[in-house]
Amino acid sequence: EAGVAQSPRYKIIEKRQSVAFWCNPISGHATLYWYQQILGQGPKLLIQFQNNGVVDDSQLPKDRFSAERLKGVDSTLKIQPAKLEDSAVYLCASSLDRANEQFFGPGTRLTVL
Amino acid sequence: SQQGEEDPQALSIQEGENATMNCSYKTSINNLQWYRQNSGRGLVHLILIRSNEREKHSGRLRVTLDTSKKSSSLLITASRAADTASYFCATFSSNTGKLIFGQGTTLQVKP
Numbered sequence: 001e002a003g004v005a006q007s008p009r010y011k012i013i014e015k016r017q018s019v020a021f022w023c024n025p026i027s028g029h030a031t032l033y034w035y036q037q038i039l040g041q042g043p044k045l046l047i048q049f050q051n052n053g054v055v056d057d058s059q060l061p062k063d064r065f066s067a068e069r070l071k072g073v074d075s076t077l078k079i080q081p082a083k084l085e086d087s088a089v090y091l092c093a094s095s096l097d098r099a100n101e102q103f104f105g106p107g108t109r110l111t112v113l
Numbered sequence: 114s115q116q117g118e119e120d121p122q123a124l125s126i127q128e129g130e131n132a133t134m135n136c137s138y139k140t141s142i143n144n145l146q147w148y149r150q151n152s153g154r155g156l157v158h159l160i161l162i163r164s165n166e167r168e169k170h171s172g173r174l175r176v177t178l179d180t181s182k183k184s185s186s187l188l189i190t191a192s193r194a195a196d197t198a199s200y201f202c203a204t205f206s207s208n209t210g211k212l213i214f215g216q217g218t219t220l221q222v223k224p
Contacts, residue, residue: 004155042215045211099205101158101161104157107154109153
């Protein structure tokens with residue numbers, strides 16, 4: 001069974017530039033999550049999708065972050081414009097439903113200079 | 114905000130010894146999950162324990178849950194160098210509908 005795919009694995013940008021991350025979840029998983037993990041901390045949920053609808057985006061900085069899940073499968077997370085404090089690993093995860101175990105992708109390490 | 118708090122923050126042991134990590138949380142939960150993260154990788158699910166369960170085993174892993182004390186522990190027996198990683202507890206509540214992670218325990222197992 002293929003796992004959660006993410007790209008790119010690494011990205012370096014300058015502040016005020018824009019960046020986009022892509023995630024392909026495990027086939028059949030209805031719930032998709034984007035997390036931000038700052039070095040030395042646990043993952044923080046940014047946004048949670050159920051199929052192609054948003055069920056929680058309370059911690060998403062909506063002035064600069066946006067996300068969508070097209071046709072209830074792949075998802076993209078965008079940051080525009082990036083700030084220095086956005087430097088982190090962005091993890092995508094998926095699950096059959098929200099109460100079950102989550103399967104994580106390898107993450108995208110973003111460095112904002 | 115972080116729901117779970119792990120203790121200790123860092124742990125260093127010799128290969129073959131047991132490692133115990135603790136997790137405390139604040140509000141009622143439906144289940145508690147433990148994840149492992151190797152350096153530079155995504156998280157891997159280890160075990161899920163429901164609020165009506167007290168203990169669960171998986172290979173060398175033993176997880177306990179005490180809902181009266183709002184705490185859980187993860188025991189890794191006969192540790193190996195390959196167990197070196199960060200371990201996170203995460204709590205799920207149907208009230209919030211989301212999984213909230215703690216800060217993690219960094220475990221180093223010396224060969």
